[in-house]
Structures are given as structure tokens and as C-alpha cells.
Amino acid sequence: xxxxxxxxxxxxxxxxxxxxxxxxxxxxxxxxxxxxxxxxxxxxxxxxxxxxxxxxxxxxxxxxxxxxxxxxxxxxxxxxxxxxxxxxxxxxxxxxxxxxxxxxxxxxxxxxxxxxxxxxxxxxxxxxxxxxxxxxxxxxxxxxxxxxxxxxxxxxxxxxxxxxxxxxxxxxxxxxxxxxxxxxxxxxxxxxxxxxxxxxxxxxxxxxxxxxxxxxxxxxxxxxxxxxxxxxxxxxxxxxxxxxxxxxxxxxxxxxxxxxxxxxxxxxxxxxxxxxxxxxxxxxxxxxxxxxxxxxxxxxxxxxxxxxxxxxxxxxxxxxxx
Amino acid sequence: xxxxxxxxxxxxxxxxxxxxxxxxxxxxxxxxxxxxxxxxxxxxxxxxxxxxxxxxxxxxxxxxxxxxxxxxxxxxxxxxxxxxxxxxxxxxxxxxxxxxxxxxxxxxxxxxxxxxxxxxxxxxxxxxxxxxxxxxxxxxxxxxxxxxxxxxxxxxxxxxxxxxxxxxxxxxxxxxxxxxxxxxxxxxxxxxxxxxxxxxxxxxxxxxxxxxxxxxxxxxxxxxxxxxxxxxxxxxxxxxxxxxxxxxxxxxxxxxxxxxxxxxxxxxxxxxxxxxxxxxxxxxxxxxxxxxxxxxxxxxxxxxxxxxxxxxxxxxxxxxxxxxxxxxxxxxxxxxxxxxxxxxxxxxxxxxxxxxxxxxxxxxxxxxxxxxxxxxxxxxxxxxxxxxxxxxxxxxxxxxxxxxxxxxxxxxxxxxxxxxxxxxxxxxxxxxx
Numbered sequence: 001x002x003x004x005x006x007x008x009x010x011x012x013x014x015x016x017x018x019x020x021x022x023x024x025x026x027x028x029x030x031x032x033x034x035x036x037x038x039x040x041x042x043x044x045x046x047x048x049x050x051x052x053x054x055x056x057x058x059x060x061x062x063x064x065x066x067x068x069x070x071x072x073x074x075x076x077x078x079x080x081x082x083x084x085x086x087x088x089x090x091x092x093x094x095x096x097x098x099x100x101x102x103x104x105x106x107x108x109x110x111x112x113x114x115x116x117x118x119x120x121x122x123x124x125x126x127x128x129x130x131x132x133x134x135x136x137x138x139x140x141x142x143x144x145x146x147x148x149x150x151x152x153x154x155x156x157x158x159x160x161x162x163x164x165x166x167x168x169x170x171x172x173x174x175x176x177x178x179x180x181x182x183x184x185x186x187x188x189x190x191x192x193x194x195x196x197x198x199x200x201x202x203x204x205x206x207x208x209x210x211x212x213x214x215x216x217x218x219x220x221x222x223x224x225x226x227x228x229x230x231x232x233x234x235x236x237x238x239x240x241x242x243x244x245x246x247x248x249x250x251x252x253x254x255x256x257x258x259x260x261x262x263x264x265x266x267x268x269x270x271x272x273x274x275x276x277x278x279x280x281x282x283x284x285x286x287x288x289x290x291x292x293x294x295x296x297x298x299x300x301x302x303x304x305x306x307x308x309x310x311x312x313x314x315x316x317x318x319x320x321x322x
Numbered sequence: 323x324x325x326x327x328x329x330x331x332x333x334x335x336x337x338x339x340x341x342x343x344x345x346x347x348x349x350x351x352x353x354x355x356x357x358x359x360x361x362x363x364x365x366x367x368x369x370x371x372x373x374x375x376x377x378x379x380x381x382x383x384x385x386x387x388x389x390x391x392x393x394x395x396x397x398x399x400x401x402x403x404x405x406x407x408x409x410x411x412x413x414x415x416x417x418x419x420x421x422x423x424x425x426x427x428x429x430x431x432x433x434x435x436x437x438x439x440x441x442x443x444x445x446x447x448x449x450x451x452x453x454x455x456x457x458x459x460x461x462x463x464x465x466x467x468x469x470x471x472x473x474x475x476x477x478x479x480x481x482x483x484x485x486x487x488x489x490x491x492x493x494x495x496x497x498x499x500x501x502x503x504x505x506x507x508x509x510x511x512x513x514x515x516x517x518x519x520x521x522x523x524x525x526x527x528x529x530x531x532x533x534x535x536x537x538x539x540x541x542x543x544x545x546x547x548x549x550x551x552x553x554x555x556x557x558x559x560x561x562x563x564x565x566x567x568x569x570x571x572x573x574x575x576x577x578x579x580x581x582x583x584x585x586x587x588x589x590x591x592x593x594x595x596x597x598x599x600x601x602x603x604x605x606x607x608x609x610x611x612x613x614x615x616x617x618x619x620x621x622x623x624x625x626x627x628x629x630x631x632x633x634x635x636x637x638x639x640x641x642x643x644x645x646x647x648x649x650x651x652x653x654x655x656x657x658x659x660x661x662x663x664x665x666x667x668x669x670x671x672x673x674x675x676x677x678x679x680x681x682x683x684x685x686x687x688x689x690x691x692x693x694x695x696x697x698x699x700x701x702x703x704x705x706x707x708x709x710x711x712x713x714x715x716x717x718x719x720x721x722x723x724x725x726x727x728x729x730x731x732x733x734x735x736x737x738x739x740x741x742x743x744x745x746x747x748x749x750x751x752x753x754x755x
Contacts, residue, residue: 069592069596070596071592071595071596092596093598095596097593097596099589099592099593100589101588101589101590102588103588103589103590103592103593104590105590117593117597120594120597120598120599121597121598122598164593165593
């Protein structure tokens with residue numbers, strides 16, 4: 001017997017040497033009255049990639065997402081989806097949207113919700129039935145399909161919310177904060193689900209406030225601030241282009257004056273010293289020697305590489321949630 | 323601690339404008355509106371004027387005098403027809419000759435049946451004239467009543483009774499004077515012919531000439547004939563069913579249309595509009611659902627009325643169906659218009675409650691409109707409750723054909739269309755911006 005979950009799920013995409021651009025945002029500008037929300041935002045996403053869209057609050061992320069969904073008329077520039085402008089008939093049928101809010105009907109069952117959103121995307125008959133069955137299995141709710149979604153936990157609701165957006169096998173899936181307010185297990189589950197989609201060639205663009213998710217789960221990171229894209233690339237590329245591959249040291253030192261060594265910054269909150277070095281071979285022994293010369297006793301030391309958090313702070317000067 | 327709890331509640335109310343309005347302002351608004359609706363009779367100069375028509379089938383000097391006397395009564399509004407057949411209302415300045423009258427009993431009955439007048443007064447010659455025609459009116463009055471208005475026929479009956487009694491008294495007085503004169507002449511002749519005759523007998527004759535007729539015997543007859551309700555089983559219940567059903571269909575429709583605002587608040591609307599669904603399709607889908615909901619609700623009300631209270635639904639299925647369809651469509655459009663106009667479900671809740679209650683009060687869903695002053699009745703015609711109830715009244719009470727519903731159907735359909743267009747215009751803000 002054929003496995004319905006595979007049969008009704010997205011069709012596998014054969015790997016191709018030619019990279020197809022799933023989404024191209026070109027010099028998009030949008031103002032609301034005198035307030036400029038987007039001023040020339042540009043980036044593109046290749047098919048099969050998973051891209052994180054980051055930016056502090058008010059950076060223009062939501063405007064950009066709504067523009068991609070076709071819910072905002074942009075003032076200038078263009079947005080292409082699989083090479084076609086999004087305004088053309090049928091182009092947006094290839095887009096799946098998962099809003100941050102739980103945009104499902106709480107007083108309907110999970111199955112009914114899926115059926116409705118399937119119908120709204122033009123799926124009918126046995127195809128709809130198969131896809132709903134696949135989606136329920138995909139989100140791990142086959143046994144709860146006939147339960148009202150308002151009785152579900154936050155994580156389960158969020159999974160149904162995502163399933164409603166992928167029921168019509170979109171080529172590009174746009175998720176706005178897909179893991180907000182869910183526990184770590186549910187987050188893991190959601191990213192496992194997205195992994196499955198990517199295996200089948202679906203392109204995923206997501207916004208998130210979890211830098212660790214963007215860092216560890218996405219192929220590329222696009223950082224938006226003041227209505228434009230200020231950085232775009234892999235984590236390594238971003239680090240290289242901004243702060244370089246530094247090592248960040250946190251040192252717990254006893255019996256030493258706080259300003260004894262240049263470049264060593266005392267953090268009164270953690271009662272520790274911080275500094276950055278580029279080479280562990282040359283700079284670290286030298287630093288340890290300096291500490292000893294100043295009469296300091298090293299009690300503890302932590303070292304970690306540059307990460308997205310430092311890149312983000314460097315680029316925007318703000319924390320992500322500011 | 324108790325005072326802290328009180329303080330929390332006070333602060334919450336202070337910061338909640340909707341609650342403040344509902345608690346302190348809305349009751350005053352309601353009180354003012356209802357006081358105006360039901361308390362404005364005094365300023366209008368008394369009870370609403372009753373629309374009547376008169377048919378004088380006797381056409382004597384006395385009957386004309388009776389008609390003139392009736393025209394003097396300020397609480398009556400006379401309607402009649404010109405020779406061309408055009409309906410006219412008496413202005414009060416007409417001479418006896420051009421007072422509006424109806425020419426036949428059939429026309430009068432038709433006017434009552436169609437609701438053009440509340441009652442019609444027929445002045446008819448008595449079938450069996452009294453022996454002494456000079457001492458009786460030989461007129462009887464028949465009141466053709468629309469018993470939906472249960473007050474008017476009783477008022478008209480007493481006015482007509484009084485008017486006929488006055489005319490009767492006048493005739494009796496005149497007859498008595500004539501007899502007295504005749505008796506005096508007879509006595510003169512008798513005395514002249516035979517001065518020793520029995521004078522006592524002549525005295526008795528004179529006495530009888532003064533009070534020859536028992537007024538109770540000559541009291542003119544006034545009969546009330548129920549033109550519309552005579553053969554109906556529990557007909558007024560149909561009107562109550564319509565009144566309640568229309569009001570609750572409005573409440574249900576506005577409550578259900580609130581789903582649109584709920585969808586907007588939880589971003590489901592955004593998601594819906596990201597699919598193949600357009601805003602036009604969304605609104606039409608909602609409208610269709612609300613219309614079907616209204617049809618089901620009103621039908622359920624009437625079926626219940628039929629099963630439990632004997633409302634004659636089966637004989638009026640055609641009219642009922644078309645009125646229910648159009649009324650539900652108008653209620654759906656109204657609800658959609660309010661939903662697209664309001665910003666939140668809470669706002670929709672209290673706006674719809676105020677508007678629907680006022681419309682229902684003015685439109686006759688709560689109290690029959692004939693009990694309201696004329697000015698309020700006119701204002702009531704701006705509510706679609708009034709038009710819907712008028713339509714149902716024509717179907718169930720007046721038993722008119724569907725063709726006679728043209729005006730009501732036209733008004734309801736037009737308002738439905740206009741409100742739907744308004745809803746579409748208000749929904750522009752949810753479209754692609």
C-alpha cells in the first residue's frame with residue numbers, strides 16, 4: 001500500500017546545477033504618508049534555500065513581508081517570484097504564508113481548518129482529502145484531526161497554523177515568527193517539519209527574533225534596518241564582512257586593578273573582564289602573561305567565536321528586540 | 323483590602339471608554355429615544371389621527387349632516403377619492419360638496435383591506451324603515467374595521483354613535499315639534515266644532531305629542547364588521563412573529579458579521595486575502611451566509627407560530643417566502659455594513675445594539691406603530707423593520723397578492739443593495755494598500 005503522506009506531500013525536486021531564483025526583491029520602496037518604511041530594499045533567494053530575515057522592531061520587516069505577500073502596493077521597485085512579478089495572475093498561488101498570529105479558526109477542527117484553507121487555494125475533491133491527510137501526519141496531529149483547535153496547546157496550534165500555509169505545496173513559504181511563544185520541543189518539531197519541506201525543494205523565508213535559530217537553522221541571513229537590507233549572506237560571510245573572525249574572551253581575575261591592561265574591559269555586572277583576540281596562538285599567551293605581570297590571578301576563562309549576535313549589534317547598534 | 327478591590331474596579335472602568343459609555347451614556351440615549359418615540363403624543367396634540375373613509379349610501383340631508391359632524395372630529399383624518407379615482411386626504415377646509423368620500427361599500431372594504439384606511443364608515447338606509455319615517459333616522463352605520471388596530475374601531479364606533487345620536491335627537495325633536503303643532507291644530511278644530519267635547523282626551527293627546535317616541539327604540543344602530551380578522555385563526559400572532567423575527571434576524575446577522583472583525587483582529591483575514599480569495603468574494607460569501615441565516619431564523623419563527631399558535635403559514639407561502647428572502651438580504655447587508663464600518667467587535671456590539679433597538683422600536687418590532695404619534699410613524703419609515711413588517715402585514719393580515727408587495731420589496735431590495743455597496747466601500751481599507 002502506498003504511503004499517503006509521501007504521495008500527497010510536495011513533489012521532490014531534482015537537484016539542478018542551475019539555481020532558480022525563487023524570490024527577488026529589487027529596490028523596493030514604500031512610504032506611509034511621510035513615513036518611509038522601505039527605502040530600496042533588495043535581496044534574492046535561490047530555490048531550496050532557507051533564509052532568515054532579521055531586523056530590529058520598526059526596521060521594515062513587516063512591510064517587506066506584506067509586500068512580498070502582495071498585501072501592500074509598493075511605491076517603487078519590483079518583487080519577482082520564480083521570475084514573474086507578483087502582480088501577475090496566479091503567481092501568488094506559489095506562495096505559502098504563515099502569519100505570526102494563530103490565523104486559524106479555533107472553533108473548527110484541525111481537519112476542517114485544513115480543508116478550508118486548501119479550498120481557498122483551489123484544491124478540491126480527492127486531492128484535498130489526500131493533502132489534508134498528509135498535512136495532519138506532517139504536523140503529527142493525525143489522531144487529533146477531529147478535535148477543535150481551540151483545545152490544542154500553543155505548539156499544536158502553531159503547527160496547524162503552518163500546515164494551513166503549506167497545504168497547496170507552495171514553491172516559496174513565508175513564515176513570520178513561526179516559533180514565537182512555543183516551548184523548545186515544539187520549536188524543534190517545527191524546524192524538523194521545515195527540513196522536510198526543504199528536502200522537497202520548498203524555499204523558506206522566515207522572520208525570527210531567535211538569533212540562534214537564524215544562525216543554526218538557516219542557510220542565509222538577511223538583516224534589514226531603516227527600510228533597507230544592510231547585510232545579506234551566510235553567517236561566515238557576515239562575520240567576515242563585519243567584525244571578522246574574532247575570539248571573544250571572558251576572564252574572571254582576582255587581585256588586579258580594573259584598568260591595568262589596555263583593551264581589557266571590566267564588566268561590573270558579571271564582575272569579569274572582556275576582550276577580543278584574533279589569534280589564540282600569539283595573542284592569548286601574551287594576554288595571560290600580562291595578567292600575571294600585573295599580579296592578577298586567573299580564576300576562570302571562557303572563549304567563543306564571533307556569532308550572529310555580535311554581527312547584529314555591530315550592524316544595527318541595537319539588540320534585536322529593541 | 324475591600325477598598326483596594328473597589329479601587330481596581332473603578333480604575334478599570336475609568337480607563338475603559340466603552341464601559342463608561344455603556345454604563346452612563348447609552349442608558350440616557352435609550353431613555354431619550356424611547357421617551358421621544360412613546361412620549362411625543364402630547365406635543366403632537368393628542369393621540370395619532372385615525373385614517374378613515376366614509377361612504378354615504380343614504381344621501382339625505384341628515385346623512386350629510388352626520389358626515390359633516392364627523393369631519394369636525396379632530397382625531398380623524400378623512401381619505402376619499404376624487405371622481406378620477408385618485409385618493410385624496412381631507413384638508414379640513416372643504417365644503418360639504420367636496421369633502422372626500424368613497425362611493426361604494428366595495429371600495430371602502432378594499433381600502434380597509436389594503437390598509438389605506440384603518441376603518442371605513444358606511445352610512446346605510448335601514449333595511450326595514452320604521453313606520454313613522456318622520457321620527458326616525460332610517461340610517462344605520464356599519465364600521466368596516468381592520469382589527470389589527472384594536473383601538474381605532476372602538477374609538478370610531480363611539481364617535482359615530484355620538485354623531486348618530488345627535489342627529490337622531492335632532493330628528494326626534496323636529497318630529498315632536500311637528501306633532502305638537504299638528505295636535506294643537508286638531509284641538510283647535512275640535513273646540514271650534516264642539517266646545518263641550520272631552521278636553522281631557524285632547525290634553526292627553528297633547529301630552530303624547532310632546533313625548534311620542536321612546537328614544538331607546540330609535541337609537542341608531544352601529545355595527546362593527548371586522549373586514550380582515552373575522553375568519554382568521556390567531557392572525558395577529560403572525561405580526562408578532564414577524565416583528566420579533568425581524569429584530570432578532572438583525573441581532574443574529576450583526577453578531578455573525580462580527581466574525582469579519584475577529585478575522586481581521588487575529589490576522590486570519592490577512593491570510594484569507596493572501597489566498598485566491600478576493601475581498602469581493604469574501605464579502606459576498608459573508609452576505610450569502612447571513613442571508614441564509616436570516617431566512618432560516620425567520621422561517622423557524624413562523625413554523626413555530628404555525629405549529630404552536632396556528633399561524634396560517636401554508637396559505638401564504640409565496641408571500642412569506644419572498645418577504646423573508648428580501649428581509650433577510652436587507653438584514654445581511656445592514657450587518658455587513660456595520661461590521662465593515664466598526665473597528666472592533668466590541669464597538670460593533672454596542673453600536674449594533676443601539677441601532678437595532680432604536681430601529682426596532684421605531685419600526686414597530688416592539689410596539690405596533692399605530693400606537694405611535696404621526697411624526698414618529700413617519701420617522702419609522704426610515705427603518706427597514708417598518709417596511710418588512712408592512713410587507714408581512716400585507717401577506718398575513720391583508721392577504722394581498724405578491725404584486726401588492728412591490729413597494730416594500732423595492733424599498734428593501736434597494737436598501738439592501740445600497741448597504742452592500744457601502745460595506746464594500748468601507749472594506750476598501752482591508753484591501754491591498
